[in-house]
Amino acid sequence: MLGAAVLGARTVAAADDRVTYWAVADDVTAGSSVSTEQLTPTRASLEGRVSDGVLRTDEELPAPVGELRWSQDLPAGTLLSAQHLDRSTDVDTTQLPLSVASGAAPTDLAGGDLVDVWIGPAPGETTADPARLVLESVRVVSEGTGVDGASARTVVVELGEVDLDGEVVASLSTGHVTLVRRS
Structure with missing residues (x-):
């Protein structure tokens, strides 16, 4: 009886025509860097054109993971293709x-995340100058938590095609920065 069960399990395993593909482990956001923690191997049986472009784990990615960004928002479980x-x-x-x-x-x-960057007076500071928008729809690259007890943290944003002038750089380094997330 045990021999029949083992033989049956081997037969089923041999008939498994599933292939291991890369899938997205957690929701990802367009423009953010790809990390190995965001990729998970997933076995699937895809037929015909459905499998075209889906990245298998036994094939190389289009570039090293550290050189890749997500081209679009993707939910967890999405099978990965080169277009992503x-x-x-x-x-x-x-x-x-x-x-x-x-x-x-x-x-x-x-x-x-996409944010608008505003410069203005610090809370409690009185000035005639109103807050002003200095960068619009820039993508957050990384967000630090600050040092223990620090009252500020460092947030790195990607400027894309934005050209900074000296006045904006000066106001960013001396003014009170407020980030407003865009939907």
């Missing part, structure tokens, strides 16, 4: 670090 990936070197990667005071950005801000 962009090479980082194919896009402008000018990055700008911002010192952001505690409470001046969403607490759950994460890489890939």
